[in-house]
Amino acid sequence: MKEEVLVFGGGISGLATAWNLHKAGIPFKLIEKQTETGGVISSEIVQNTVLDFGPNSLRDRDGSIRKLAEEVGLKDEIIQISEAFKTRFIVRNRKLQALTPSPKTLFTSKVISGKGKLRALAEPFISKGTSNDESVGAFLERRIGKEAVAYLVDPVFSGIYAGDIYQISKKEILPQFAENEQKFGSLMMGALRTKKKKSEIKPMVLSFKKGIQQLPEAISGKLSDQILNEEVTGVRKKGNGFEVETSEGKYEAAKVISCLPAHSLSSVLRGFDPLLSETLRSIDYAPMLSTQVVFNKDDIELPQSGFGFLIPRKENIRLLGAIWKSSIFPELSSSTSSHFTLMIGGAHDREILMDDIQQIEQQILGEFTELMNTSAKPEVVKSKLWRKAIPQFHVGYESDRQKMDEAEEANPGFYIGGNYRWGVSVPDCVKAAEKLVQKLS
Structure with a gap:
């Protein structure tokens, strides 16, 4: 044929x-x-709550996802993420510290110490490095300092790429930053002097x-x-x-x-x-374990609405982070439930491929409930192991x-x-x- x-x-x-x-x-x-x-896109409905074991949301910057969804008959199935997604949390000293998308956050947040903030703000005065490829970790340590990398860069890239920032490539992951350093001598100067292309299409973070x-x-x-x-x-x-x-x-x-x-x-x-x-x-591919937990809404309280939290490796906590699904997509949870996606594994924790899944669930549930300041037990716990989840x-x-x-x-x-x-x-x-x-x- x-x-x-x-x-x-x-x-x-x-x-x-x-x-x-x-x-x-x-x-x-x-x-x-x-x-x-x-492939790794996998959803299931349990107790009127949608569990996403792969991607939990889609960031549609240019409208291509909405266009495709409309073409295949899903226009009326699209739901937009709530405003809560703009607030994220980083764990420091086993406490959740809020980060909002505002320049003043760098000065007010407790995620970075005063010394760390001053080092990050010195970025425009740091001489440019090599144009050769290097790791994201080495590149950004040079630009903004070790503390900002440990408490901001590491958890973010662990969440997106499940990666080790001292192995993944700056040219692949941060091509614009790498170019700005060579062209303008500074990431901050590059951000100020590079004109963003205006788009007629409004970006949207969405699900179905x-x-x-x-x-x-x-x-x-x-x-x-x-x-x-x-x-x-x-x-x-x-x-x-x-x-x-x-x-x-x-x-x-x-x-x-x-x-x-x-x-x-x-x-x-x-x-x-x-x-x-x-x-x-x-x-190389990093493994990931996606664990979905659903609590009775009355048993667990969010400190404030937000996207969820990420955990720097320096905190010595196995859990990588949690997405507060009921906060960002309330339409996907029942009115009596609070739903969370817990992320484990990545390049730093390949042991998830060998360890007993139930034991991992118990460990990370303990870490999660401690961080959320609750002793509540979830009504639903479901996990899916992706042995080769994300290319590195x-x-x-x-x-x-x-x-x-x-x-x-x-x-x-x-x-x-x-x-x-x-x-x-x-x-x-x-x-x-x-x-x-x-x-x-």
């Missing part, structure tokens, strides 16, 4: 690619080994009435006739196109777009491109990108997508999928 395009992988990258092919009228098939699409999984479910529902529930096992060149081997048979295609995780594509490409296969195999863009990752570029150039019609190529957020992947298909059309 010959197709114009074969798409590997039914996570959000593969689904967004397939949807754009569908809109462009390009014949395709999407191959996904799991019966359920969506039945959770984030509504989005991949809606896309796959529209494309069900084009989805093959099979596992890709190999690929080779054939004529002007490709022959793809799966668990069920063989297919031919003029073009192949892989949105498989790096480690999965590595196995597929062993015979096709051994060098690229080895590069992909070496890409280590220092030097640009050489991996170069090898992917070279493989595409050497094999016209072969394309590599997914979060390790396009960015870890859902909006990053949706936007990149649209751009790729525009290039093919």
Whole structure:
């Protein structure tokens, strides 16, 4: 059977690619080994409360998520995050300290000591460093000091990337900051002198009435006739196109777009491109455990409304942080419940892959209730372990990108997508999928 395009992988990258092919009228098939699409996007409804085990919200800066949602029939299912999300908390000395998006926060917050604040404010007077790649931790320690990095940068990047800031790349994670240092000699000067592009579209942080999984479910529902529930096992060149081997048979295609995780594509490409296969195999992924806890609303009280809290590694607490879901999306919880997402694992805590899940739950619940100043017991505790949750863009990752570029150039019609190529957020992947298909059309 010959197709114009074969798409590997039914996570959000593969689904967004397939949807754009569908809109462009390009014949395709999407191959996904799991019966359920969506990858690490996973939602479940328990006791009238929506539990999101993957992303808990989507930051739609340019409207691409809203556009996609409208196209697949979810316009009326979108819910906007509450104003509470603007207030976040950092744990210091086992106490929650509020951070609001205001310049004066740097002066009033107890997260950083007076000495640490003065060091951070000295940033414009620090000489610029090397243009070579280096870790986010080393880069920002040089710019704003060790204390600000330990209590602000580390918890934030642990929350977003599940990463070790002394391993992940400044060029990958903070390209604008790296450029500003070289161009203006200072991050603060760069922020002041770089004009932000004005957008007619207002950014929005959003979810859906039945959770984030509504989005991949809606896309796959529209494309069900084009989805093959099979596992890709190999690929080779054939004529002007490709022959793809799966668990069920063989297919031919003029073009192949892989949105498989790096480690999965590595196995597929062993015979096709051994060098690229080895590069992909070496890409590190951090594990994450998402634990959903639901309390009776009367049993637990928030210090104030907010997004939740993050915990610096210096606090020696296993829990990475908590999202106060009932505060930011009250529509997703029952009126009698308070719902929280607890995050554990990441590059610093790979032991979650070996430890007993119930023991981890007990440990982090104890840490969470202590920080929330309650002895209440949750009515619901549900966890999902993602063994390879988030790709880690280590220092030097640009050489991996170069090898992917070279493989595409050497094999016209072969394309590599997914979060390790396009960015870890859902909006990053949706936007990149649209751009790729525009290039093919």
